[in-house]
Amino acid sequence: xxxxxxxxxxxxxxxMVSFTLKKAGFDVTEAKDGSEAxxxxxxxxxxxVISDVNMPVMDGITLIRELRSLPxxxxxxxxxxxxxxxxxxxxxxxxxxxxxxxxxxxxxxxxLAVLKKVIR
Amino acid sequence: xxxxxxxxxxxxNIGQDEDIKxxxxxxxxxxxxxxxxxxxQEIRSWExxxxxxxxxxxxxxxxxxxxxxxxxxxxxxxxGLPAVTYGPLTVVIVLxxxxxxxCKIMGIVVDAVSDVYSIAEHEAKAVPHLSDxxxxxFVAGLVNVGEKMVALLDLQKTMDI
Amino acid sequence: MxxxxxxxFEVFFEESFxxxxxxxxxxxxxxxxxEDLETINTIFRAAHSIxxxxxxxxxxxxxxxxxxxxxxxxxxxxxxxxxxxxxxxLLLKSVDCLRALLRTLQAExxxxxxxxxxxxxxxxxxxxxxxxSKVVQQQTVSNETNIKNTFQxxxxxxxxLFKTGNEPLYMISELAELGELETQAFQDDVPDITNLxxxxxFLSWRFFLTTDKEQSCIEEIFEWVEDDADIAITLCGGLFGxxxxxxxxxxxxxxxxxxxxxxxxxxxxxxxxxxxxxKATTANAESTSIRVGIDKVDSLIxxxxxxxxxxxxxxxxxxQEITEATIASLQEGLAQLAHNTRDLQENVMRIRxxxxxxxxxxxxxxxxxxxxKLDKQVELKLLGEQTELDKTVMExxxxxxxxxxxxxxxxxxxxxDKRVAAGKDPVGTVTLNAFHQGGNIVIEIMxxxxxxxxxxxxxxxxxxxxxxENDDLNDNEINxxxxxxxxxxxxxxxxxxxxxxxxxxxxxxxxxLSGSVEVASAPGVxxxxxxxxxxxxxxxxxxxxxxxxxxxxxxxISIIESLQIDISKVSRVGKDLDVLRLRxxxxxxxxxxxxxNHKGAIETLDRTLLVVVESDxxxxxxxxxxxxxxxxxxxxxLEANYQKVDGVxxxxxxxxxxxSLIIDISGLIKLSGLRKPGSQxxxxxxxxxxxxx
Numbered sequence: 016x017x018x019x020x021x022x023x024x025x026x027x028x029x030x031m032v033s034f035t036l037k038k039a040g041f042d043v044t045e046a047k048d049g050s051e052a053x054x055x056x057x058x059x060x061x062x063x064v065i066s067d068v069n070m071p072v073m074d075g076i077t078l079i080r081e082l083r084s085l086p087x088x089x090x091x092x093x094x095x096x097x098x099x100x101x102x103x104x105x106x107x108x109x110x111x112x113x114x115x116x117x118x119x120x121x122x123x124x125x126x127l128a129v130l131k132k133v134i135r
Numbered sequence: 136x137x138x139x140x141x142x143x144x145x146x147x148n149i150g151q152d153e154d155i156k157x158x159x160x161x162x163x164x165x166x167x168x169x170x171x172x173x174x175x176q177e178i179r180s181w182e183x184x185x186x187x188x189x190x191x192x193x194x195x196x197x198x199x200x201x202x203x204x205x206x207x208x209x210x211x212x213x214x215g216l217p218a219v220t221y222g223p224l225t226v227v228i229v230l231x232x233x234x235x236x237x238c239k240i241m242g243i244v245v246d247a248v249s250d251v252y253s254i255a256e257h258e259a260k261a262v263p264h265l266s267d268x269x270x271x272x273f274v275a276g277l278v279n280v281g282e283k284m285v286a287l288l289d290l291q292k293t294m295d296i
Numbered sequence: 297m298x299x300x301x302x303x304x305f306e307v308f309f310e311e312s313f314x315x316x317x318x319x320x321x322x323x324x325x326x327x328x329x330x331e332d333l334e335t336i337n338t339i340f341r342a343a344h345s346i347x348x349x350x351x352x353x354x355x356x357x358x359x360x361x362x363x364x365x366x367x368x369x370x371x372x373x374x375x376x377x378x379x380x381x382x383x384x385x386l387l388l389k390s391v392d393c394l395r396a397l398l399r400t401l402q403a404e405x406x407x408x409x410x411x412x413x414x415x416x417x418x419x420x421x422x423x424x425x426x427x428x429s430k431v432v433q434q435q436t437v438s439n440e441t442n443i444k445n446t447f448q449x450x451x452x453x454x455x456x457l458f459k460t461g462n463e464p465l466y467m468i469s470e471l472a473e474l475g476e477l478e479t480q481a482f483q484d485d486v487p488d489i490t491n492l493x494x495x496x497x498f499l500s501w502r503f504f505l506t507t508d509k510e511q512s513c514i515e516e517i518f519e520w521v522e523d524d525a526d527i528a529i530t531l532c533g534g535l536f537g538x539x540x541x542x543x544x545x546x547x548x549x550x551x552x553x554x555x556x557x558x559x560x561x562x563x564x565x566x567x568x569x570x571x572x573x574x575k576a577t578t579a580n581a582e583s584t585s586i587r588v589g590i591d592k593v594d595s596l597i598x599x600x601x602x603x604x605x606x607x608x609x610x611x612x613x614x615x616q617e618i619t620e621a622t623i624a625s626l627q628e629g630l631a632q633l634a635h636n637t638r639d640l641q642e643n644v645m646r647i648r649x650x651x652x653x654x655x656x657x658x659x660x661x662x663x664x665x666x667x668x669k670l671d672k673q674v675e676l677k678l679l680g681e682q683t684e685l686d687k688t689v690m691e692x693x694x695x696x697x698x699x700x701x702x703x704x705x706x707x708x709x710x711x712x713d714k715r716v717a718a719g720k721d722p723v724g725t726v727t728l729n730a731f732h733q734g735g736n737i738v739i740e741i742m743x744x745x746x747x748x749x750x751x752x753x754x755x756x757x758x759x760x761x762x763x764x765e766n767d768d769l770n771d772n773e774i775n776x777x778x779x780x781x782x783x784x785x786x787x788x789x790x791x792x793x794x795x796x797x798x799x800x801x802x803x804x805x806x807x808x809l810s811g812s813v814e815v816a817s818a819p820g821v822x823x824x825x826x827x828x829x830x831x832x833x834x835x836x837x838x839x840x841x842x843x844x845x846x847x848x849x850x851x852x853i854s855i856i857e858s859l860q861i862d863i864s865k866v867s868r869v870g871k872d873l874d875v876l877r878l879r880x881x882x883x884x885x886x887x888x889x890x891x892x893n894h895k896g897a898i899e900t901l902d903r904t905l906l907v908v909v910e911s912d913x914x915x916x917x918x919x920x921x922x923x924x925x926x927x928x929x930x931x932x933x934l935e936a937n938y939q940k941v942d943g944v945x946x947x948x949x950x951x952x953x954x955x956s957l958i959i960d961i962s963g964l965i966k967l968s969g970l971r972k973p974g975s976q977x978x979x980x981x982x983x984x985x986x987x988x989x
Contacts, residue, residue: 025345027308031352035299063461069344071337083459089495092461098348098366114461115520120351120359123299132466132520185955186846187934187941188892189967197938197947199955204947206938239937296939 017134018042018059022052022066022078023096032065035123036130049073053081056088063092063134065117068104076104076111083112092133096121154256160249160285161228164216167249169278169285176229176240178248181221194296195244200229206296207242213293214273219246232294241294252280259287301353308349309402310585313395315342317657320391324660328379336379339387340369346394358397361412364419365390371423383422388661390415444475444508446532451518452500453525459495462521468501470517475507504532586687588647596643603636638928641835648688652730652739653681655694659701663726666705673712673723674705680730685737689809689829693739696802696813700741700825701726703798708745708823718820720744732831733912736811739827748775748817756783775815779803807940810933812962828912828962830945836931836958838948840924841907844894849929849948849958850918854909858923861885863902873970874901876917883908883917886968891943897921911961916970918959927951931958943967 019041021032026047033043044061046052050073052066064082068075075095082088092114097104105116117129158169184196184207193212197204207227212218227242259276275289319342322335343366351359365387371377393411400407449471453464471477479501486498505514511529518527610629616622656678667674685693709715709724716722729740750771757763757777777783781800806813811829838849839858865877866885875882885906889897898904898921906917929948934941934957945960 024341025308025349026311027304027349028345028352030307031299031301031304034304038299067348069341071341090458090461092463096348098344109460109523112460119348122352123301132470132517133461133463135466183954185947185957186894187938187957188894188944189942194938197934197955199949199953202932202949204932204934204937204955241937 016040016042017062018044019134020044020046020052020056020061020064020066022046022049022064022070022075024048024067024070028067028096031123032126035126039127039130049075049078049081052078056082057085060087061091063094063130064088065094065096065130067096068108076108076113079108079113080111094129094133155253156256157251158254158285158287159228159251160280161226161245162247162249163210163245164214167283167285168210168245168274169252169254169287170228170230170290172251174230174232174290176231179227179229179242181225181227181244191296198227198242200240200242203240205229205240205242207244208294208296209244210293211244213243230290230294232290234291234295239294243293252285254278254280254285254287256287262286305353305402308353309398312346312349312398315346316391316395316398318342320388320661321657323384323388323391324664326379326384328381328384331379333373336369336373340366340373343369355401357407357409357412358394358401361390361397361409361416362394364416364423367423368419386415386418386422390419444506446504446506447511447514448528448530448532449503449505449514450500450528450530451503451525452527453497453521455493455496455498457497457521457524460521460524462524464497464499464501467517467521468503471503471505471514474509474513474517475505478504586648586650592643592647596640596647599636599640599643603633603640606632606636645686645835646684648686649684650687650690651682651684652690652737653678655690655697656681656728656730658694658698659728662698662701663705666702670705671711672705672709674709675723675725677725677727679727683730683732683737685829685831692805692809693827693829696805696827697728697739697741699798699802700827701728704741704743704745704823704825708743708747710746714746733828736828737831738912739829741825741827742822744822747819747821747823748778748815750774750817750819753777772816775817778815779813808935810931810935810945812960826912830931836929836948837926838929838958839907839926840950840956841905841918841920842922842924843888843892843920844897846892846894847924847950847954847956848888848920849927849956850907850909851945851958851961852926854911854961856908856910856915858905858907860903861901861906866901876906878908881915883915884970885917885919886964886970887919889919891964891968909961911965914965916961916965916968918964929956929958 017040019036021029021036021043022045023029023032024047029045029047033045036043044055044059046055048070049066052064053073056064064079066075066078073081079093079095082091082093093112095104095108095113095116096119097108097116098119105113108116114133115129117126121129157172159172159175160167160169162168182198184198186196187194187206190196193209195207195209197206199205209218221244224247225244226248227244228248229240229242231238231240256276256278259278262271262274262277273289273293275287278285278287319339322339326335343362347359347362347366350356350362368377368383368387372379372383393415397407397409397412451464451467457464468477468479480503482500482502483498485500486492492498507513511531514529518525521527606629610626610633613622613626613629659678660676663674663676704726709726710718710720712722715724725742725744727740727742729742731738754763754769754774754777757774757780758765760783762777762780762783763769778799779802783799803813806827806829809829811827813825813827815823815825817823836849837852839852839855841848841850859878861876866874867877867882869875869884874885876885877883883906885901887899889895889899898919901919905920905923907920907923908915908917927950929950931946932948932955934944934947941957943960943964943966944957945963946958947955948958950956
């Protein structure tokens with residue numbers, strides 16, 4: 016079973032993402048900010064990471080940058096959850112090493128469709 | 136919902152224009168009174184009661200009804216009649232009374248329980264107002280049951296203490 | 297597979313309300329010109345979360361409204377716009393509006409968007425633009441044209457492509473889903489094995505895709521790697537020959553097109569449900585869940601574990617033959633059981649305990665709004681915010697407290713002019729102070745305003761027939777008259793308070809919680825309202841006492857000591873008050889049999905038992921016939937089926953099934969007619985206590 020790390024400071028979003036991915040057959044771990052996510056990622060391996068951008072303690076882009084510097088996350092798909100107003104965030108994200116983005120708000124079906132591009 | 140209600144009513148043979156209800160009657164000071172049986176929770180014999188300091192004389196005190204504190208009212212004193220010593224027949228009728236927005240459980244001390252009758256409420260006649268000191272406020276109406284007269288208690292007024 | 301999103305709604309609502317509270321708290325702390333970035337970020341994130349969540353869960357009205365807030369906040373945090381007081385006020389109003397919207401949605405009703413729209417227009421004016429009315433959703437709907445075209449797609453990833461996390465294989469398979477795909481792979485670039493960098497991509501491809509889908513669908517597949525590969529899409533075999541268009545141009549053209557195209561909203565779950573029979577929404581919907589620290593849960597689990605062990609031990613003992621030894625063990629086991637039960641029940645009660653800060657947090661906003669409205673300057677001080685009390689009690693306490701604070705602001709505190717004229721600081725102070733005392737929680741609401749106008753109260757009381765001209769009452773007693781129904785001294789009924797339905801309702805609400813409220817006031821100095829509430833609603837350690845043939849219970853926590861009266865130490869004060877000299881204090885003796893009107897009690901003082909108790913800093917002695925056992929009792933309500941009784945805080949059921957009444961010491965003191973110390977002293981004393989602590 017492929018493992019996904021879902022990071023968002025909003026509990027309802029985490030729940031929705033987690034539920035959707037689990038239903039699709041993935042194993043999901045949740046984190047509420049970039050720092051917690053980084054710690055978890057250092058201890059276990061994941062096949063993909065989905066992260067919100069705006070979070071307290073450590074934001075999504077910093078998280079992606081940190082993950083890319085870890086040897087076993089060099090090729091891992093790292094996806095950003097961004098709002099439509101954040102076009103420049105996309106560029107910043109890519110520069111930090113993001114694989115791609117999912118635009119908020121999204122529904123569960125959209126999430127799965129996008130995920131298929133990088134993990135199956 | 137409405138259909139079910141009508142169904143139920145017809146099953147119980149209670150017509151909508153016939154408001155026959157069952158009443159539990161009891162004796163107090165040689166008069167017979169009645170209360171809607173649906174308000175009666177249980178009937179208990181007189182038992183030890185805990186007095187409440189500085190309460191009106193008709194509030195005898197409170198008892199423990201399976202964990203709930205229930206006040207007991209002496210109906211005689213409520214009606215301003217002289218008290219009597221309680222005897223072996225003295226009973227406490229525990230009632231569930233709807234007061235304003237809540238339901239309260241309270242008990243009344245009566246001389247003895249009588250019977251259960253089916254009474255058509257609409258047949259109850261209003262009580263003639265005799266004097267200022269009477270207790271007609273506590274009685275909703277008078278009705279004939281066979282040869283005797285039963286006074287239907289207005290629980291809302293009686294139990295509003 | 298479609299997922300029912302409504303299962304996440306409740307969490308979304310709760311976290312959004314919390315987010316709004318956080319926004320409000322931070323907004324109140326903001327001083328334009330001195331704001332710090334972290335505060336702005338916190339406020340931004342809260343708005344951002346609410347926008348994201350509401351959009352995701354289909355509450356588009358909320359999402360649209362929050363969008364403008366987020367835009368403004370984003371500009372401020374990027375430094376593109378300076379924060380002004382007007383912004384803060386507008387944001388605070390938006391917080392209120394959002395709260396109301398979310399509450400309506402939570403109750404599954406149609407929200408009224410008038411206020412939100414009005415506020416949104418104001419935001420748009422500030423932002424200088426008309427923002428889109430709908431959140432643009434990424435177009436993932438492919439437009440079918442029904443014309444089959446063949447595209448030639450040249451895809452040459454840059455060497456580092458893998459390090460972006462993208463996988464060409466998946467892209468190719470997505471391409472294959474669009475139609476018929478022919479693939480040619482080129483290995484020209486692949487170096488020999490000695491030079492092969494294993495982490496790099498050296499392959500490239502040419503695809504021929506025959507599909508009825510638009511070119512944009514193809515571009516979408518490669519969207520993420522636009523900058524990490526050379527991509528060229530050519531339409532083949534068209535009537536006008538091959539048209540080669542480079543991707544980058546097309547990409548931007550398409551992106552621009554996307555911005556103008558009327559977005560086809562991907563159908564969200566509507567937030568306008570069919571009108572359901574209206575759920576009774578109270579203005580403050582009481583939440584039915586409670587957050588519990590996991591440490592509390594863990595200790596509970598431990599306790600239950602111990603209880604199980606004790607139970608197993610007892611049942612094992614029960615199966616043995618009854619001998620002297622087993623009886624002793626049984627007694628030990630029972631003592632252990634009592635201990636376990638006691639621990640368990642204390643811990644369960646603690647779960648329902650929350651810090652009073654939850655209630656206090658309403659007040660900064662309230663004070664700010666009202667002081668602005670009344671044009672008075674007020675500083676709010678909150679003390680003892682961590683003092684814990686039962687959740688239900690706290691919820692019911694909120695309204696009475698709000699009324700008392702409003703009262704202080706409206707009638708207590710003077711206008712700036714008046715204060716200056718009186719030589720006071722132009723900024724008035726309202727202090728909320730919470731602390732534990734005995735088995736109670738005490739909440740003081742103090743203001744340093746003009747105090748109660750005792751004269752006016754007296755006149756009004758006489759006019760309303762509450763007292764007569766000849767009644768001799770001290771100032772304190774007159775002040776207490778404001779708690780009687782139908783009382784109001786406001787010259788005009790201000791819309792804040794003073795309609796005459798206030799104080800008596802406040803008192804009734806607090807008494808319904810088995811508590812009490814009192815006022816102490818000094819003219820020109822200020823007023824203090826003191827609310828007293830029992831800490832735990834259900835369990836009490838009690839001392840059983842006998843008065844005549846009646847058994848009463850005195851809360852153990854209020855007992856200082858019990859003694860036998862030495863008549864030589866008793867003196868008479870005034871007409872009928874006896875006091876006992878105890879070390880260096882004089883303790884008034886309250887004859888319980890008198891206060892409770894019981895016959896047959898011991899009336900002489902010499903060698904009679906006196907239980908010295910304390911309540912609100914007053915010590916009194918209760919005369920009893922006998923001291924019985926000490927027990928833990930479960931408090932049962934008298935009010936449920938009867939009513940509040942003066943001097944009695946509740947009832948309990950003793951081991952033998954009899955009902956016993958629990959004495960309310962402060963109520964008893966009042967009932968006894970023992971006068972309270974002068975109000976002036978009380979206020980000055982409370983102030984001194986605060987300054988000292």
